[in-house]
Amino acid sequence: MKTIEEKEAEIIESFELFDDPMERYEYIIELGKKLPPLEEKYHADDFLVKGCQSKVWLHAYEKDGNIFFEADSNTSITKGIIAILADVLSGQPAAQISNAKLDFIDAIDLRSHLSSQRANGLTSMIQRMKAYAAVFSS
DSSP: OOOHHHHHHHHHHHHTTOOSHHHHHHHHHHHHHTSOOOOGGGSSGGGBOTTOSSOEEEEEEEETTEEEEEEEESSHHHHHHHHHHHHHHTTBOHHHHHHOOOTHHHHTTTGGGSOHHHHHHHHHHHHHHHHHHHHHHO
């Protein structure tokens, strides 16, 4: 299993291929389309990430000491963003998730290309994922 840092490096490398912000958006949307379907039972209010402009559902489970994330969203760009976060953080121990700096977000200049509401949603998604990790580590 790759570390968070190795996964972040791969994302940074992928995004370096795109000079145009629109190409980045299209790539994010494509990543969202590859997200496995979320079971219907997780499309419930208990799994909604608060603070997102779009609806984002996030489910986490533990297997062999690592945390895995499953997610969905009702908008394509947000679905792509949560797909990236789930890819980076899934399969990691809770402590690694809790301490992840997620420097790739600034390295790919993601926040600056989002509306303030979407940027707040990104922060909410990260906080929720780290909260899941905290629950599993206790």
